[in-house]
Amino acid sequence: xxxxxxxxxxxxxxxxxxxxxxxxxxxxxxxxxxxxxxxxxxxxxxxxxxxxxxxxxxxxxxxxxxxxxxxxxxxxxxxxxxxxxxxxxxxxxxxxxxxxxxxxxxxxxxxxxxxxxxxxxxxxxxxxxxxxxxxxxxxxxxxxxxxxxxxxxxxxxxxxxxxxxxxxxxxxxxxxxxxxxxxxxxxxxxxxxxxxxxxxxxxxxxxxxxxxxxxxxxxxxxxxxxxxxxxxxxxxxxxxxxxxxxxxxxxxxxxxxxxxxxxxxxxxxxxxxxxxxxxxxxxxxxxxxxxxxxxxxxxxxxxxxxxxxxxxxxxxxxxxxxxxxxxxxxxxxxxxxxxxxxxxxxxxxxxxxxxxxxxxxxxxxxxxxxxxxxxxxxxxxxxxxxxxx
Amino acid sequence: xxxxxxxxxxxxxxxxxxxxxxxxxxxxxxxxxxxxxxxxxxxxxxxxxxxxxxxxxxxxxxxxxxxxxxxxxxxxxxxxxxxxxxxxxxxxxxxxxxxxxxxxxxxxxxxxxxxxxxxxxxxxxxxxxxxxxxxxxxxxxxxxxxxxxxxxxxxxxxxxxxxxxxxxxxxxxxxxxxxxxxxxxxxxxxxxxxxxxxxxxxxxxxxxxxxxxxxxxxxxxxxxxxxxxxxxxxxxxxxxxxxxxxxxxxxxxxxxxxxxxxxxxxxxxxxxxxxxxxxxxxxxxxxxxxxxxxxxxxxxxxxxxxx
Ligand SMILES: Nc1ncnc2c1ncn2[C@@H]1O[C@H](COP(=O)(O)OP(=O)(O)OP(=O)(O)O)[C@@H](O)[C@H]1O
Ligand SMILES: [Mg+2]
Numbered sequence: 020x021x022x023x024x025x026x027x028x029x030x031x032x033x034x035x036x037x038x039x040x041x042x043x044x045x046x047x048x049x050x051x052x053x054x055x056x057x058x059x060x061x062x063x064x065x066x067x068x069x070x071x072x073x074x075x076x077x078x079x080x081x082x083x084x085x086x087x088x089x090x091x092x093x094x095x096x097x098x099x100x101x102x103x104x105x106x107x108x109x110x111x112x113x114x115x116x117x118x119x120x121x122x123x124x125x126x127x128x129x130x131x132x133x134x135x136x137x138x139x140x141x142x143x144x145x146x147x148x149x150x151x152x153x154x155x156x157x158x159x160x161x162x163x164x165x166x167x168x169x170x171x172x173x174x175x176x177x178x179x180x181x182x183x184x185x186x187x188x189x190x191x192x193x194x195x196x197x198x199x200x201x202x203x204x205x206x207x208x209x210x211x212x213x214x215x216x217x218x219x220x221x222x223x224x225x226x227x228x229x230x231x232x233x234x235x236x237x238x239x240x241x242x243x244x245x246x247x248x249x250x251x252x253x254x255x256x257x258x259x260x261x262x263x264x265x266x267x268x269x270x271x272x273x274x275x276x277x278x279x280x281x282x283x284x285x286x287x288x289x290x291x292x293x294x295x296x297x298x299x300x301x302x303x304x305x306x307x308x309x310x311x312x313x314x315x316x317x318x319x320x321x322x323x324x325x326x327x328x329x330x331x332x333x334x335x336x337x338x339x340x341x342x343x344x345x346x347x348x349x350x351x352x353x354x355x356x357x358x359x360x361x362x363x364x365x366x367x368x369x370x371x372x373x374x375x376x377x378x379x380x381x382x383x384x385x386x387x388x389x390x391x392x393x394x395x396x397x398x399x400x401x402x403x404x405x406x407x408x
Numbered sequence: 409x410x411x412x413x414x415x416x417x418x419x420x421x422x423x424x425x426x427x428x429x430x431x432x433x434x435x436x437x438x439x440x441x442x443x444x445x446x447x448x449x450x451x452x453x454x455x456x457x458x459x460x461x462x463x464x465x466x467x468x469x470x471x472x473x474x475x476x477x478x479x480x481x482x483x484x485x486x487x488x489x490x491x492x493x494x495x496x497x498x499x500x501x502x503x504x505x506x507x508x509x510x511x512x513x514x515x516x517x518x519x520x521x522x523x524x525x526x527x528x529x530x531x532x533x534x535x536x537x538x539x540x541x542x543x544x545x546x547x548x549x550x551x552x553x554x555x556x557x558x559x560x561x562x563x564x565x566x567x568x569x570x571x572x573x574x575x576x577x578x579x580x581x582x583x584x585x586x587x588x589x590x591x592x593x594x595x596x597x598x599x600x601x602x603x604x605x606x607x608x609x610x611x612x613x614x615x616x617x618x619x620x621x622x623x624x625x626x627x628x629x630x631x632x633x634x635x636x637x638x639x640x641x642x643x644x645x646x647x648x649x650x651x652x653x654x655x656x657x658x659x660x661x662x663x664x665x666x667x668x669x670x671x672x673x674x675x676x677x678x679x680x681x682x683x684x685x686x687x688x689x690x691x692x693x694x695x696x697x698x699x700x701x702x703x704x705x706x707x708x709x710x711x712x713x714x715x
Contacts, residue, residue: 245492
């Protein structure tokens with residue numbers, strides 16, 4: 020292990036002098052995430068139609084107004100497609116199966132609560148892979164609950180004074196005095212990420228696959244420049260040489276992710292979530308990326324060839340996993356394929372973290388760790404031929 | 409006890425039998441030259457001796473320790489200077505040395521010591537990529553010396569370097585041998601082998617086809633040292649005189665000249681000259697002809713050492 024550490028430290032010292040490494044690991048992902056946020060962050064897509072589901076457990080006037088006025092209004096305008104679900108469970112299932120971008124869950128007693136002056140909640144369940152559509156759904160619900168707050172204040176005022184005031188006046192009064200109520204949170208524990216976090220995370224995990232390349236590909240470089248023969252002649256176990264290379268990748272990956280997370284939080288205002296959950300996701304993601312790139316490197320004959328193949332694999336996995344654009348709308352087949360992409364699990368884990376506690380990331384962490392275990396094992400077997408000429 | 413002994417080493421790559429049943433050994437303080445044309449199997453042999461490559465057959469023992477690709481103990485005893493420059497270009501000379509010193513568990517002080525030995529102390533802080541070809545070669549050698557190995561293996565350590573660096577490297581090798589290090593040296597430069605090596609092995613197409621000191625090899629071929637003299641005076645008398653000297657094996661008369669076949673031309677030249685002049689014969693010219701390894705090599709392999 021001491022030898023693996025020495026080998027990794029030497030690699031890192033050399034990498035630290037390589038300017039293109041910084042560009043790939045830090046400058047590009049931050050820059051692209053910023054650009055995506057600017058261009059895409061605030062619009063609902065050009066001509067894109069969002070499919071929403073609504074489940075009305077209330078059936079009171081407040082719920083019906085939301086469905087009939089707000090949602091059907093938007094649907095007749097052509098901006099959304101609306102489907103009615105018979106229950107909250109069915110609505111959630113529609114989101115999970117990709118039949119709906121987001122679902123509005125109007126809870127039982129919504130109208131009663133509003134009339135009684137209690138906080139009103141509309142739950143929005145969004146598809147992780149469709150951040151824009153979910154964001155739009157949120158905005159719609161927010162706009163309506165904002166209005167509900169006004170109604171609530173009006174009701175309260177009426178109750179207290181015993182005087183009937185025209186609703187329009189009360190609404191105006193309310194708007195002046197109260198911020199809109201918070202939209203109810205997704206109770207399934209999976210909330211969508213806000214766009215800037217989504218883009219920052221997508222870019223970070225996408226470029227992570229490039230950042231970890233240099234470590235595992237270093238073995239091929241060393242073979243080319245002849246230093247591998249020196250390592251093989253040194254009193255060092257071959258497994259330590261391989262471990263050193265993997266360690267280099269892991270350290271570079273964790274460092275670049277950490278810098279990206281801090282920088283995107285400070286510069287773009289991204290919200291990554293609880294540090295413990297983010298840490299687990301980052302570690303699992305780095306291991307998965309290292310494993311994937313190690314397999315490719317082990318199959319290649321030269322470092323240049325490995326670099327080319329790795330770029331292709333990183334882009335395909337990234338696109339599949341929704342690092343650039345959500346894959347949910349692209350159809351079932353692709354969605355199933357996306358299960359093999361660590362990117363998908365990384366982003367899913369962050370969304371789960373936003374919606375639930377730290378434990379919510381565990382399924383995603385488990386998926387990425389499994390991916391890492393399989394790929395690293397395959398890579399170690401394949402690499403044996405590189406160190407055994 | 410020999411520091412290195414290899415027996416029956418063989419290794420095949422696909423259809424090419426790169427090394428075929430090679431056996432030899434090197435004693436403490438001895439410098440052994442492995443000579444052979446391109447593709448003869450020198451590097452392959454060395455790779456098996458250094459534990460980089462697993463042999464198909466045969467075994468290598470270094471100072472009593474069996475060598476293999478996983479033999480940590482044996483590898484500690486061997487210093488390796490690969491044929492290719494094996495340096496990290498983006499590290500300084502000193503950083504290159506420190507890294508390998510740490511792998512071998514060599515003391516930090518050894519780094520400065522070997523920098524001095526190869527004459528790179530004043531450039532130790534420069535990146536290896538900025539070194540001249542000769543400096544890179546010297547750093548390449550220095551790495552092999554870090555842990556004071558019992559056996560130093562140098563695979564063409566002077567390939568393509570300037571005379572100054574070459575002399576420096578050869579002086580280093582000589583000094584190390586004098587300290588008792590066993591040295592295995594391959595080269596394409598015949599004069600290096602003749603100057604440095606106590607014994608040489610000639611390898612061709614993977615087989616060790618001859619082995620011994622220069623003199624032994626030369627004699628195996630029936631080649632002898634010759635001294636040609638151009639004289640004024642009584643040739644016949646001179647010839648009889650010279651024929652009586654112990655080391656002179658034969659004397660032939662050609663016109664004004666004599667041709668002597670001797671055991672060791674350098675050793676008996678003074679005796680020959682004083683014998684001739686003391687008889688009133690005037691020596692007009694002397695020519696000494698020592699068959700060298702180049703001749704041996706051409707004879708054995710039908711190839712020149714350098715192509
Ligand atoms: N890794 C390898 N794969 C396939 N063939 C190899 C390999 N290494 C060496 N060979 C072959 O084995 C033979 C011996 O090669 P080797 O490098 O040992 O020769 P050499 O004596 O060191 O030559 P040179 O003086 O040119 O360095 C050559 O025919 C070479 O092509
Ligand atoms: Mg060679």
